[in-house]
Amino acid sequence: MPFSDRRVPMPNINGRSEPSFYALFISTLRKAPCLSPSPNAAFRSISEFKPPRPLPSSCLSNSDHCSHYFPQVILILGMSRSQGLSLKRKRPDTNAASQPLLDAERVLYDLIRSKEDMGIWTRDMKRETNLPDNVVTKSLKALQVKKLIKEVVNIQSKGRKHYMAVEFEPSKELTGGAWYVEGNLDTEYIKILKETCVKVLSKLKVATAEGISESINKTGLCATECSTQQIAEILRALVLDNEIMEVRSSGSGEFSSIPIGAVCYRCTNKGGLGGGGPKIGAMASIPCGVCPRITQCTPDGIISPKSCAYYAKWLDF
């Protein structure tokens, strides 16, 4: 075993140690095929972890485990990485410079390396090197086998084959930034952040984006530290969903701690904790308002209110 539970310090929560959950989680992680690729995914792993055997009732809830164990788990994973410890079998160390490359491979490899974390599209490679298509294709395959380059997803154009030297991590322009994982929108993370923001805003009543971001980072409600910019983006999406509303501080009353004119947020009557659902408009509450065939409907036509199936269903109570 690369490491054992006994070597890793047991975390304490308010003076209680929880060997059961912790041990179970680490042993499950060992069996995972690879280390968690991102802190977000690691956070999710803990929050979704279901112990294989029932734990004593005195054990803490999963959310408490997430908040308290997560930093320690990340430390362990970081230690594992930095010490070269891995849950996977070690691969032989491949030094790029030492491997013999053909001329075309060398040209392509130097070009790809020169693009650093931006990588390069195959068509751009062909244009810059003037190499024939079949040579480029063959050389790229060889370089991949020799573990000198890797294919990465470009979020702007997912259909394009984009390559990068293995020692670089894709830039934000390629990955899409904090909101994307492996070329796909991290909807789960966004959903967690949205719920967290609404929870915080329900407690604070009125707050700016900075205030909410500070509150989230201070209380450790979120796995990773979120910038104010990221929180502002989440809040903007919540405004669009009508869960919260954007207001300007008047400097008095509930806005007394916020500078006059500053943009701040509050929960709507519809959203927030315990809020009722959104009010349904008049058109939305009758069949015609949401009918996909309204343009073909006429009083005496084939599609008409008298013969309408949606009406029949609506009135059939």
Place this chain on the structure above:
Amino acid sequence: MTPEYGIKLAVHLISTDFGDHAAKVCDCLLRKGTLALDDIVRTAKLSPQQVKTYLKVLIQHNCVQAFAMEHEGGCGEGPVVVTQYMLLFDNILHRMRFPKLLAIVSKELDKECEELFEAFLKHGWLTLQQILDRVPSNQNEGNCTVQDALRGSFTKLVNAHYVERCPAPDPFLVPPDEEKTPARKHDANSAKAVEELEIGEQCDIAKATPSKAKGFPVITDTCGDINGDKSIGNPPGVVIGKKRKQDALKLDTESGAASEKDVPWRANYKELVCHLRHKACIENVRARLDSGAAIVLSAMLEATQSAEKNVKEEISVLLSISTITEAVMQSEAGCSMTLERIRASLVQLGCHPNGVGADRTYNIDLKKIIELAQNDEVESMVLKRYGREAHRIFRLLSKSCCPLETTKISDTTFIEKKEAAKILYKLWKDECLHMEKIVLNESRQSQFMLWKVKKDTFWRHILDEMYHAALNLSIQIIELRRDKHVGALRERDVRLAILLQASLMKLDDALMLFHDF
């Protein structure tokens, strides 16, 4: 220009109440605009006598307004005075909301006033004599008491502005000034609407006086006008009333004191629509903010109601904080509100003080409240029809002051770009959005789509769909009533009738948001 389903709804309402021939007259006036008698006969394909009869009925019920206007004669002839007929589309739609209008009178006044007002809604024009004649003549005892009570109710309705004098049967009007309507040069539809509005305003001013009152207008043939009335020869620019000056004087002399009992009166829809507009604003504020803000708004609107000149007043009249406080504390719901709470509600309502110190005054942006209510209605429909993600995209584009590119929309709304493009295309196909393609260079990769909500176009489209939905609901209600006559009334039918009627009234609230407010 009235949307297509607006026309169909109006024709349906007239057909239900007055029959198919009246509906034909209504249809041709709606589609062709103001017409003279001959033109109506030709277009509706009815006999002149039939057209005259139905025009009288429609005028009696405030659905048509007759007016006389001078036109250039043809073939070197002098100017001729022609009587034309204009359909009052709004008044036809009010027929659908009689229960709502009655509810206002019932709430503000008493049961007797409500019953009297119902008579105005049922019969259109009524003179005081006709109102008094409603008392059965065999009730000799207490007849005076009943008549006095009716007079009292009538006076209350007049004082509350729920009834008004009818306009002159066919006032002589000045043709609308072309210079004041530059729109007509570019857009025939809006020019027509402006012209009809001016005519309507002039007709409103031409209220009937006792000397003109015989209750109902006399409809003459245009041929008769051309042949017999050239000698009237009123000089251009002669305004309302002056045409009949000599006749009026003659009548006054003959009848002595003019009989007020013969002046026709009708329901004052403008006042009632104003009431409904205020109610809609208050309900929107209550739902969007809280009841405190709704109470403050209600008090302010009540205090300024008499000063409002138009139904569609954009900004309320200015009020000082002391007047607002007094109005709030006088209301039942606001008697316990503190000054601090009132001030906080004014901030919530977006009222910024004008002036300084004790002279500070506040007003409310009613137009903004109405716009917010309209947005809520449309967004609710988009959410139900297209889903949550489409709703998010639609709100983003509604709030944005400029068109947005697909990637920007995708990033801001946290929707995958491919999915965002699909949703945008669907919304565009259903005329919710406007799309512009920008090509930077020849390559396909440099094409960008820009999207925005074109409010005026989309709002017109929504209004037409609302008319369509209202027409469908009305047809369903009639079908249900028809079935009721066939067999015994079932409990289920009663529930269905209530559901359909309630849905129609709720839809009518939304309709008024887009058309009347």
